């Protein structure tokens with residue numbers, strides 16, 4: 336029996352590669368780039384998605400927004416005054432808050448034209464709005480029972496940036512001075528409020544002519560019942576004209592963003608696959624050259640007792656080792672790219688296990704395929720032929 | 727009686743229209759030391775390759791230890807080459823990536839022995855051959871005679887029954903050539919059958935048996951006593 340131990344096989348493959356290190360590195364580069372592309376694409380998109388998913392998770396997907404439907408013949412875009420009370424009577428609804436548009440503008444000082452909105456809407460908000468939205472104040476505080484009656488205002492984060500003010504500063508709402516008591520963090524589930532100045536409900540009624548009908552309700556429902564609640568809300572909120580009520584789920588937009596990431600990922604993965612293919616051709620090329628150059632060595636090994644299968648395995652192992660090294664380098668590079676992305680974006684790096692194992696597996700398969708034809712050709716050589724040509 | 731180590735029965739070899747060997751009958755017993763001589767192109771290397779199963783005859787039969795090589799498949803032939811046959815090539819065919827010990831150890835590469843044991847035996851053998859201070863040298867750092875001794879060591883490391891040497895002294899001066907011949911003679915004393923191709927009349931004259939080829943035919947097969 337002529338035998339070749341696995342260890343010796345790997346040793347032979349390694350010594351084959353060491354003979355032309357530069358050539359080996361260059362041909363493994365294609366594989367490395369391909370695998371790096373796959374790992375980095377999956378890692379970066381997965382890190383971004385993980386961030387998005389974590390955000391969704393923190394914000395909750397059980398928030399519903401109720402607005403008056405707008406359109407021809409639907410009248411003013413307001414809900415009945417009893418809308419929030421009616422909504423809270425739906426059993427799975429756990430919390431309801433409301434916002435109402437106020438017909439006023441907010442200005443840094445009285446020198447600014449009162450008709451100038453600056454893109455900032457003034458809205459009256461219930462005190463529990465922030466809790467229902469899952470939002471946070473960046474500085475200062477939110478409206479509460481005590482402040483709600485006084486001329487105080489809380490600014491969404493874009494509104495605060497545009498006005499260039501923070502807590503403790505007074506701004507003008509219409510022709511009255513309001514004290515800024517807080518600035519909010521961004522509200523991903525209610526982005527329109529980022530551009531708003533929020534005042535207390537009572538103050539708005541007393542000083543800014545608010546009639547009392549809410550424009551928008553925000554409510555939380557039991558997570559398993561969100562769909563059912565969504566269906567019954569229009570009739571609950573406006574029994575006479577349920578068609579005037581529009582219910583939406585703000586988290587849907589984020590969820591859609593999560594799904595959209597996949598299409599882009601597919602495209603980049605395709606590019607990675609092309610790089611892998613090119614890498615495979617490079618490996619095949621190097622192996623074909625290796626077989627031609629090493630005919631004498633092949634003949635010698637046959638004379639030393641190698642079977643055809645041993646010779647075939649030696650060249651296959653060399654191709655697979657070459658692409659495995661390329662693949663490992665690619666995984667490292669891909670993980671490094673993902674980590675760099677995560678650091679710059681301030682998110683947690685996620686290198687998916689399936690990207691690493693998949694990348695390596697693909698590298699191995701590419702190597703095996705690339706090595707197959709050269710290996711079979713090497714094994715077909717008759718010992719005398721091989722020895723004769725080598726002189 | 728045990729069968730001959732090598733037996734050729736009506737062996738012919740053709741390359742296309744070219745008859746390189748014709749109708750060769752030859753029998754080599756255990757422990758024989760045989761010189762194969764003949765002009766260039768007479769088919770000496772071809773004959774050796776057929777004995778060593780590196781090539782197959784176009785006609786006739788090669789029997790090794792009584793078994794027809796033509797009936798053996800690739801694994802069985804490989805097994806013969808791994809343990810039962812040793813080759814020494816005129817051009818050495820040493821591997822530049824390995825040192826002397828590593829090269830000799832490849833003689834047992836397909837034996838199933840672990841690498842450490844292969845190297846240990848290779849080093850021992852090189853010491854016996856007076857190359858103890860050359861163990862770590864790559865072939866390129868060895869003299870022609872040293873390389874040939876390394877090549878012979880590789881061929882005999884697995885203790886083959888049949889050693890086939892194609893002009894092992896061809897590249898060597900007479901002193902180094904004499905060393906190599908002394909080595910082959912010593913192997914024969916251990917029962918190894920040794921076949922040596924040589925151009926050198928003097929070398930051939932020292933051998934107990936001489937087979938002479940001309941145009942692919944055996945034209946003389948004489949024992950030393952008959953001369």
Ligand SMILES: Nc1ncnc2c1ncn2[C@@H]1O[C@H](COP(=O)(O)OP(=O)(O)OP(=O)(O)O)[C@@H](O)[C@H]1O
Nearest residue numbers: 723741744746764765766767768769770771772773
């Ligand atoms: N694969 C082959 N294809 C064609 N012709 C071959 C082949 N192998 C050997 N020959 C021819 O067979 C003849 C004998 O070759 P061989 O190598 O056996 O000669 P030799 O006696 O060993 O010669 P030398 O002393 O020069 O080594 C030569 O004419 C050679 O050209």
Ligand SMILES: [Mg+2]
Nearest residue numbers: 770771772892
């Ligand atoms: Mg020859």
